[in-house]
Amino acid sequence: MESTEAGFRSRRKTGRPLSFDRDAALQQAMLTFWRHGYETTSIVDLTTAMGVTAPSLYTAFGDKKRLFLEAAHRYAGDPEIIARAIEGAPAAYDAAREMLTAAATAYTGDTTPKGCLLASATASGSASSAEVQRAVANIRQRIEACLRARIERDVSANVLPPGTNAVALAGVIMAVIQGMSVLARDGTARAALLAIAEQTLRAWPAKSHAPHQA
Amino acid sequence: MESTEAGFRSRRKTGRPLSFDRDAALQQAMLTFWRHGYETTSIVDLTTAMGVTAPSLYTAFGDKKRLFLEAAHRYAGDPEIIARAIEGAPAAYDAAREMLTAAATAYTGDTTPKGCLLASATASGSASSAEVQRAVANIRQRIEACLRARIERDVSANVLPPGTNAVALAGVIMAVIQGMSVLARDGTARAALLAIAEQTLRAWPAKSHAPHQA
DNA sequence: TTACTTTCATAGCGTTCGATATGCAGCCAT
DNA sequence: ATGGCTGCATATCGAACGCTATGAAAGTAA
Numbered sequence: 282m283e284s285t286e287a288g289f290r291s292r293r294k295t296g297r298p299l300s301f302d303r304d305a306a307l308q309q310a311m312l313t314f315w316r317h318g319y320e321t322t323s324i325v326d327l328t329t330a331m332g333v334t335a336p337s338l339y340t341a342f343g344d345k346k347r348l349f350l351e352a353a354h355r356y357a358g359d360p361e362i363i364a365r366a367i368e369g370a371p372a373a374y375d376a377a378r379e380m381l382t383a384a385a386t387a388y389t390g391d392t393t394p395k396g397c398l399l400a401s402a403t404a405s406g407s408a409s410s411a412e413v414q415r416a417v418a419n420i421r422q423r424i425e426a427c428l429r430a431r432i433e434r435d436v437s438a439n440v441l442p443p444g445t446n447a448v449a450l451a452g453v454i455m456a457v458i459q460g461m462s463v464l465a466r467d468g469t470a471r472a473a474l475l476a477i478a479e480q481t482l483r484a485w486p487a488k489s490h491a492p493h494q495a
Numbered sequence: 496m497e498s499t500e501a502g503f504r505s506r507r508k509t510g511r512p513l514s515f516d517r518d519a520a521l522q523q524a525m526l527t528f529w530r531h532g533y534e535t536t537s538i539v540d541l542t543t544a545m546g547v548t549a550p551s552l553y554t555a556f557g558d559k560k561r562l563f564l565e566a567a568h569r570y571a572g573d574p575e576i577i578a579r580a581i582e583g584a585p586a587a588y589d590a591a592r593e594m595l596t597a598a599a600t601a602y603t604g605d606t607t608p609k610g611c612l613l614a615s616a617t618a619s620g621s622a623s624s625a626e627v628q629r630a631v632a633n634i635r636q637r638i639e640a641c642l643r644a645r646i647e648r649d650v651s652a653n654v655l656p657p658g659t660n661a662v663a664l665a666g667v668i669m670a671v672i673q674g675m676s677v678l679a680r681d682g683t684a685r686a687a688l689l690a691i692a693e694q695t696l697r698a699w700p701a702k703s704h705a706p707h708q709a
Numbered sequence: 710t711t712a713c714t715t716t717c718a719t720a721g722c723g724t725t726c727g728a729t730a731t732g733c734a735g736c737c738a739t
Numbered sequence: 740a741t742g743g744c745t746g747c748a749t750a751t752c753g754a755a756c757g758c759t760a761t762g763a764a765a766g767t768a769a
Contacts (some may be wrong), residue, residue, distance in 0.1 A: 285699025296745030320621025484698025510715025
């Protein structure tokens, strides 16, 4: 059930070895999906970028859907590590700050496509891609749940004011992160995104302020 | 140069009249693009939804690109009206509040697709759709510029603290709006989006508070 | 009625889509 | 060396893509 079972068909013992670097090919596939989206990336686009023929792609990765899912998981990184980073932060504020600045930076890389693969690649699609859209949504929601739990923990620990709406606060952070992807795609520079991140963090409820909600 | 020249080929005086309601067909096209995106909506999808054959679609709307642009402009509404609404608001805060709550509501309609057409339909695409992506980005940036100008006006009028970063503040609002589209597509309910809107507005710098930035 | 204009429905254009059948090439185990 | 795998390159497959040629149908203008 684990998605990272070290590839699609790797436990072979005999036969001709792969003539290409599977990991490097996956990396190129990820970049291509990142730039052009899931449905709007063709197999030819992928084989060209990966330097591999179509039959090799299919034997190594299954089909387009599985290749995308593997690329998406590689993009998202290990969810356990993310969870530990959020939970291990000094406070929810620090986790949110790290998430926002990391997003602003990652969405404006020089050598990578602009924006967020998870935010753009399956933002729309025909009915046939519903399963892929759900998988990407799950990745998002797992991160949101983790941040929300961290906020709730801070509320319980009195680090955040008791009236804090954890769902809304986590939602704002997630919305800004996803929205920054759109802005980055439109050409907004890294500095501007970082300023948006800073401005967003000014909304963070502080214990030193009186909680101003019912 | 005006996009709304009342259709693609409407100034006819003789000949067989249109057997379908051009406006209603455009509305259906808009809903279809809204649901499935630009490139990921096929001509068959459109003709089915619009109740029109392919040749009729092409004579009435030009081609897929022009049909989408016309649908996108219908979705976005008259930019003049939007500009007047932002400029005519009591303060930038009210404009931002209206934009956020209107987005939260519009993205979770019962009879419309979830999310925002402008945010999702061209979030990704092959190189051939670059022109359409740019057109949609322009719509976004026009709104952002309008909000930013309204914020700057409030700063000049001392309604907002002098140190206010208008670019970042407008950017946050735009990012949250675009991000809410992603959340809405993932299934987030209207109430949750409205809570995010409220939480976002708490970040709004108030003249009554001491400005806490350099 | 007749000429003219424009839309309609049918059918299909050439291209690209995701995915494969086929046969040769390369590597391991024996 | 040889048999058994497995990946490689070539050449497609049927379906769907965006789009259009064609001629009949339905109006207006004379």
